[in-house]
Amino acid sequence: MSTPVLSIRGLEVGARSRHGMLRPLRGIDLDLPRATTTGLVGESGCGKSMTARALLNITPNPMRITAGSVRLDDGAAGSIDLARLDPDGAPMRAIRGRRLAMIFQEPMTAFSPVHTIGNQIAEMLLIHEKLNKRAARERSIEMLDLVGMPNARQRFDAFPFNLSGGMRQRAMIAMALACRPDVLVADEPTTALDVTIQAQILELLQRLQEELGMTVLLITHDLGVVARTTSRVAVMYLGQVVEETTTEALFDTPMHPYTQGLLGSVPRLGSRKGGKRERLPAMRGSVPPALSELPGCAFHPRCPKAVPGLCDVVKPAMAEVAEGHKARCLLYPEVLDASKALETAA
Amino acid sequence: MSPPMSTPLIEIKGLSKRFPIHSGLSRRVTGEVRAIDGIDLTIMRGETLGLVGESGCGKSTTGRAILRAIEPSAGEILFHGEDGTVDVAKLGRTDLKRIRRRMQMVFQDPYASLNPRMNVEEIIAEPLICLDHMSGKARRERVIELLDLVGLNASYLLRYPHTFSGGQRQRIGIARALALEPDFVVCDEAVSALDVSVQAQVLNLLTDIQERLGTTYLFISHDLGVIEHQCDRVAVMYLGKIVEFADTETLLRRPKMPYVEALLSAVPEADPHVKRERVAIRGEVADPANLPSGCPFHPRCPYAQNVCRTAAPTLRQVEGEAGPHLAACHFAEALTLRGVGA
Numbered sequence: 001m002s003t004p005v006l007s008i009r010g011l012e013v014g015a016r017s018r019h020g021m022l023r024p025l026r027g028i029d030l031d032l033p034r035a036t037t038t039g040l041v042g043e044s045g046c047g048k049s050m051t052a053r054a055l056l057n058i059t060p061n062p063m064r065i066t067a068g069s070v071r072l073d074d075g076a077a078g079s080i081d082l083a084r085l086d087p088d089g090a091p092m093r094a095i096r097g098r099r100l101a102m103i104f105q106e107p108m109t110a111f112s113p114v115h116t117i118g119n120q121i122a123e124m125l126l127i128h129e130k131l132n133k134r135a136a137r138e139r140s141i142e143m144l145d146l147v148g149m150p151n152a153r154q155r156f157d158a159f160p161f162n163l164s165g166g167m168r169q170r171a172m173i174a175m176a177l178a179c180r181p182d183v184l185v186a187d188e189p190t191t192a193l194d195v196t197i198q199a200q201i202l203e204l205l206q207r208l209q210e211e212l213g214m215t216v217l218l219i220t221h222d223l224g225v226v227a228r229t230t231s232r233v234a235v236m237y238l239g240q241v242v243e244e245t246t247t248e249a250l251f252d253t254p255m256h257p258y259t260q261g262l263l264g265s266v267p268r269l270g271s272r273k274g275g276k277r278e279r280l281p282a283m284r285g286s287v288p289p290a291l292s293e294l295p296g297c298a299f300h301p302r303c304p305k306a307v308p309g310l311c312d313v314v315k316p317a318m319a320e321v322a323e324g325h326k327a328r329c330l331l332y333p334e335v336l337d338a339s340k341a342l343e344t345a346a
Numbered sequence: 347m348s349p350p351m352s353t354p355l356i357e358i359k360g361l362s363k364r365f366p367i368h369s370g371l372s373r374r375v376t377g378e379v380r381a382i383d384g385i386d387l388t389i390m391r392g393e394t395l396g397l398v399g400e401s402g403c404g405k406s407t408t409g410r411a412i413l414r415a416i417e418p419s420a421g422e423i424l425f426h427g428e429d430g431t432v433d434v435a436k437l438g439r440t441d442l443k444r445i446r447r448r449m450q451m452v453f454q455d456p457y458a459s460l461n462p463r464m465n466v467e468e469i470i471a472e473p474l475i476c477l478d479h480m481s482g483k484a485r486r487e488r489v490i491e492l493l494d495l496v497g498l499n500a501s502y503l504l505r506y507p508h509t510f511s512g513g514q515r516q517r518i519g520i521a522r523a524l525a526l527e528p529d530f531v532v533c534d535e536a537v538s539a540l541d542v543s544v545q546a547q548v549l550n551l552l553t554d555i556q557e558r559l560g561t562t563y564l565f566i567s568h569d570l571g572v573i574e575h576q577c578d579r580v581a582v583m584y585l586g587k588i589v590e591f592a593d594t595e596t597l598l599r600r601p602k603m604p605y606v607e608a609l610l611s612a613v614p615e616a617d618p619h620v621k622r623e624r625v626a627i628r629g630e631v632a633d634p635a636n637l638p639s640g641c642p643f644h645p646r647c648p649y650a651q652n653v654c655r656t657a658a659p660t661l662r663q664v665e666g667e668a669g670p671h672l673a674a675c676h677f678a679e680a681l682t683l684r685g686v687g688a
Contacts, residue, residue, distance in 0.1 A: 043541035044512075164630055194400035194568065194631075199612040199624055221541065224571075224614030247618045265546035267575035269613050270687030272595060277553060280575065282546035286511050 003073055004031035005215045006055070006100075006183050011068035011083065012239075013047075013054050017291070024050040024290045026239035027068065029318060032183065034073075037209055037216040039230035039247065041223065041262075045287040047239040048219045052187045055217070056096055057087040072099065072183070098128040101176040105188035107168035111160040117171040118144070118156030124178045143174040148204060166197035173204065180212060187219045202229050223266055227251060235259050238288060238298040241318065245325040255327040257303045258283075297330060305331060317342045354426055355391040355530060355562050356412065360384045361421035361435075363404075363411050367635055379635045381407040383586035384421070386661075389530070391426075394556065394563040396577030396594065398570060400609075400631055404586040405566045409532040412564065413449050414442060425449070427529070447477050450523040454535035456515035460507040466493070466518055467503045473525045492521040495558075496551060513544035517551065524555065532564045537572060549576055570613050574598055579669075582606050585634055585642040588661055592671040599685040602664045602673035605643045607683040625684070641676070649681055 013025040024047045032038050040048050053059050055070055071079040072095065082100075085092040104110040111120060121143060122136040131139065137156065144152035147170040160168055169189060176184060186205065190198040206229055209216050218230055226233055226247065233250045235243040235258065243256040254260045261283035285302040288294065294301070300311040307330070316328045319338040330336050362384050367377040382404045389395050397405045411418040414434060423434040427448060434445055450473075453459035460469055470489045474480040480488065490500045496517040507515055516536065523531050533552065537545040549572065555561055567573050573580055573594070580597045582590045582605070590603040601607045608627040615622055627646045632638050638645050644654040653676055664678040665671040675681070 043543060166630055195570070195612040196400065196608060196627055197630065199614070202614070203624075222614070223542070223616040227616050227618040227620075228614040251616070251618050262542060263616065265542045266616050267546075267549070267569075267571040268616055269571045269574055269610070270598065270615075270685075272574050272598070272687065277575065279550050279553065280546035282550055283543040284547075286513055286541065286544055 002034055005034045005073050006032040006217075007069075007071040007073075007079070008051075008055070009069050009071070011051070011054055011070060012066045013050055013059055013063050014066045015062040015064065020291050020293075022063075022290045024063065024239055025054060028054075028236075028239075028241055030234055030241055030244070032215050032217055033232070034215055035209075035213045036232060037206070037218055037230045039226040039233040040217060040219045040236060041221065041226055041233060042236035043221060043262075043287050045290070046236045047290075048221075048236055049187050050239075051236070052102060052185045052217070052219055055082070055183075055185055056100055056102055057082055057085060057092050058096075059087075094128070097124055097181070098179045099181055100183045100185065101179070101181040103169075103172050103176050103184065103186040103189045105191050107165070107172040107192075108160060110172060111168065113160055116157050116159055117163070117168075117175075118158075121171070121175045121178050124175060128179045140174070140178065143178050144171065146177075146208070147171070147174045148200075149174070165193055166200065169193060169197075169201055170204070173201075173208070177208065177212070177214075181214070183215045183217065184209075185217045185219070188221070189218070190225065191220070191222070198225075205229065223263065235262070238292070238294075239290065240298065240328065242299070242328040243326065244318075245322075249322070249325050253322070253325075255321050255325060255332070256299075256329045257305045257331075258299050261302075261304070297328075307331070314339050314343070353391050354388045356387075356389040356426070357422075357424040358385060358387040358389075358412065359422040359424070360386065361408070361411060361423065362419045363407050363416065364419045377635050380586050380637070381634065382411060382418070385583075385586075385588050387581060387588065387591075389562060389564060390579075391529075392556070392560050392562055393578045394552075394565050394576055396573040396580040397564060397566045397583060398568065398573050398580060398609075399583035400568065402631060402634060403583040404634075405568075405583050406534050408583070409451070409534050409564055409566050413446070413451055413532060415451070425530075443477065447473075447526045448528050449530045449532070450526070450528040451532045451534060452516075452519050452523045452536040454538055456512050456519055456539060457507075459519055460515055462507055465504050465506050466498075469507070469518060470521050470525055473522060477526060488525070489521075492525055495524065495555065496521045497547075511544075512540055513547060516540060516544075516548055520548070520551065520555075524559070524561075527559060528561070530562045530564070532566065534566045535568070536565075538567065538569065545572070552576070570598075570610065582609070585632060585637060587642065587674065588672075589643070589674045590672065591661070592665075593669050596665070596669075596671055597685075599687055600665070601683050601685050602671065602678040602681075603643075603675045604647050604649050604681065604683065607685070608646075608648075610686050611684065613686075622686075623684075641674075649677060651677070 008030045011028040014023045065083045070082040118140050121140040125131045125136040141152050149155050190201050230247050233247050234241045237258050243259050264281040296312040297316050300306040316330045317338040318326050318328045319334040321327045321332040363382040365379045366375045369376045399405050410416045425434050537548050577594050579593045581588045590606045608625045611625040640656050641654045644650040659674045659676045661672050661674040664673045
């Protein structure tokens with residue numbers, strides 16, 4: 001594998017609160033290989049969206065990046081650590097939108113309601129590419145055309161409320177891609193859409209990723225979307241990546257009990273046999289709040305395979321449990337060794 | 347497995363709901379949206395009937411109209427209770443209140459459907475006070491019984507909704523709906539806001555309750571995987587009309603209406619080896635205030651012919667070996683459509 005475009009190491013985000021230290025991200029390690037789509041999955045509250053925001057250095061107040069690095073490959077010049085840049089400074093603003101762009105879940109709230117979508121796309125080009133107004137307008141219309149907006153020239157002057165949900169999401173993609181970014185972070189881009197429109201948008205993202213050779217981080221809670229569009233997947237739980245591998249390996253041989261539980265609890269279309277309704281294998285409990293400080297493995301209170309005296313004591317490290325397949329679960333001897341080595345080192 | 351479905355509990359005939367469109371300074375009525383456009387539906391005692399469709403197709407409006415949470419514009423809602431049949435659509439206030447004991451609803455958003463100023467006991471006891479006039483110790487015992495039924499601890503009685511997770515709140519909403527042991531519960535996207543693991547817990551809970559109490563559900567959802575898992579029979583809605591109706595397996599394996607084929611093919615499968623070939627449908631759902639002529643699906647349908655542009659198909663029997671299979675398509679018999687699964 002060539003050098004990843006984006007390399008995240010030990011990324012932590014936190015804030016002090018009345019009730020103690022809030023820690024939504026607790027050491028994320030993740031590489032985004034060039035020109036691939038990587039999925040980031042997990043239940044709500046596990047830190048998926050916070051990861052996306054931390055990558056762009058737009059963590060919501062009072063959350064701050066407290067440790068770790070986000071290295072963006074800068075070719076011959078080496079790499080830039082985005083986590084060290086001032087979120088409001090000129091260097092970060094020059095990268096955000098131009099080299100790293102984001103698509104949000106709800107295009108209605110992500111667009112300004114009082115400006116036309118065309119002007120909002122053109123603004124990116126005026127700021128980052130220093131184009132003149134006429135050229136920016138033409139490029140914006142080209143972008144709208146690229147994302148399959150019918151009558152792109154007329155739609156340039158449309159306001160977000162003039163467009164349907166699917167068309168707004170297309171406009172959002174056009175805006176994100178206006179400056180041809182290296183990395184596109186898509187945070188639940190199809191969650192608010194109907195399945196037929198979702199299928200159209202996912203196909204569009206896939207086509208653009210291939211045509212433009214973009215690197216995409218696709219954040220979703222929908223395992224079907226992951227299976228359909230990504231080549232690699234990272235599963236998150238309580239602010240950490242707990243499993244990471246290729247999409248096929250994850251669905252064929254999930255290693256972490258959390259991943260196994262997630263995959264098991266999805267009612268799959270076309271799986272019903274006969275008239276009898278079977279119970280879904282449901283995981284107990286839900287994701288603990290970001291305030292929680294659990295001893296040992298963060299998943300042990302919900303884990304059906306937890307071993308008392310081990311899982312509630314030792315903090316698991318991430319280790320390779322099969323070729324190209326990393327997991328953070330103490331049931332694997334590789335993980336246990338790595339965790340103990342880490343403990344003695346500390 | 348649900349009890350034998352032999353007797354109908356609810357029969358809906360020609361149910362419609364039209365919303366007027368006002369425009370201009372004088373707010374004159376300049377048009378109307380047909381949210382539900384004359385639907386017929388029979389819900390059998392003890393079954394889970396699925397109602398599926400994309401946003402804006404009228405599925406929630408249908409659920410609400412059956413309970414008269416919104417007033418239907420036309421149609422009959424026959425409720426076959428133990429003490430005879432009544433038309434819910436024609437009931438006056440007092441009678442409606444009485445029938446509401448038998449029909450309840452679970453809402454989509456567990457954050458918006460519980461009053462933040464009421465504790466769990468007050469929330470669950472409210473139907474007992476309003477409709478059952480239960481009081482004192484008996485009422486508290488009943489609330490504890492209900493909490494137990496939905497898998498919550500009795501120590502939660504005095505806690506407020508904000509201290510619970512989404513899944514726990516949805517359980518409280520279910521306990522409230524079941525407080526009066528209704529015959530019929532409308533679950534309007536009851537699991538859509540939940541994570542998959544919690545969704546599985548709530549679906550199992552609904553199944554357990556049905557097995558114990560024989561509850562009949564109208565299960566409204568946009569998620570076809572959940573519908574397949576949970577429902578005995580399914581009705582698919584498009585622009586205010588039912589376009590296909592059959593038992594779950596028949597509908598998913600052998601759909602007869604091109605919209606249903608397209609809908610099924612659009613669902614991303616949670617298996618990277620399955621590359622389901624998508625039936626490309628063009629564009630988006632038409633404006634319900636300005637319906638297309640003929641078949642409402644024809645502008646998006648890959649199989650559309652001239653007749654589809656001029657004549658609206660009626661919902662008719664297309665196949666009949668395993669109970670009714672109804673579809674609204676001129677070419678239901680001629681087309682071979684792809685379903686999902688074995």
